[in-house]
Amino acid sequence: QVQLVESGGGLVQAGGSLRISCAASGGTFSMYTMGWFRQAPGKEREFVGTISWSGGSTYYADSVKGRFTISRDNAKNTVYLQMNSLKPEDTAVYSCAARARGYSGSPDLYATWGQGTQVTVSS
Numbered sequence: 001q002v003q004l005v006e007s008g009g010g011l012v013q014a015g016g017s018l019r020i021s022c023a024a025s026g027g028t029f030s031m032y033t034m035g036w037f038r039q040a041p042g043k044e045r046e047f048v049g050t051i052s053w054s055g056g057s058t059y060y061a062d063s064v065k066g067r068f069t070i071s072r073d074n075a076k077n078t079v080y081l082q083m084n085s086l087k088p089e090d091t092a093v094y095s096c097a098a099r100a101r102g103y104s105g106s107p108d109l110y111a112t113w114g115q116g117t118q119v120t121v122s123s
Contacts, residue, residue, distance in 0.1 A: 002027030002098050002112055009094065009117030017084045020117055022096030029077040030054075033099045036070060036081045037107050038092035038119075047105040048094070051079060059103055064090075086121045094119050 008020035022034070036048040049060040051070045058070050067086075072079040079096060094117055097110035104110070 002029060002032060004096050004098060004112060004114035006094065006096055006114045006117040009119045011120045011122060012086055014086060014088055014121055014123050016086050016121075017082070018086065018119060019080055019082045020094055020119065022079045022081075022114055024077040024079075024098070027098075030074040031100060033102055033104070034070075034072060034079040035097045035099065035104070035107075035110055036079075036094060037097060037110075038090075038094045039116075040089075040092040043092075045095075045107050046092070047107070048081070050103055050105070052103065057103070059105070061105070083119070086119075088121045088123045090119065091121050092119060093117065 002024045003026045006022045012018050035050040039045040049070045051058045055072045069082040096114045098112040099110045
């Protein structure tokens with residue numbers, strides 16, 4: 001089963017950009033739909049976006065559409081989340097997740113999760 005490790009989180013000012021990564025190991029990465037989710041303190045886990053196994057299809061939550069971009073490099077077993085025009089309300093722990101089936105925005109349908117990386121946006 002694939003294992004996931006996120007990296008690249010940190011502190012950024014509002015309006016800035018950050019790219020976080022999720023490296024996979026122990027499985028056939030190219031078989032998985034990959035999702036990004038986030039959870040702010042006191043809030044439920046929120047869908048951010050997802051990318052198909054080939055990278056040919058992406059879907060985003062309305063709250064990040066036009067600002068965030070998901071990409072993947074199957075040769076490097078890595079999926080990325082490029083975040084631009086960051087806002088304080090984007091502050092959360094960001095986690096990647098893998099799913100052996102197609103697109104889903106529900107975290108309950110993702111079997112494998114990374115540990116998460118903190119993204120803090122200051123105003």
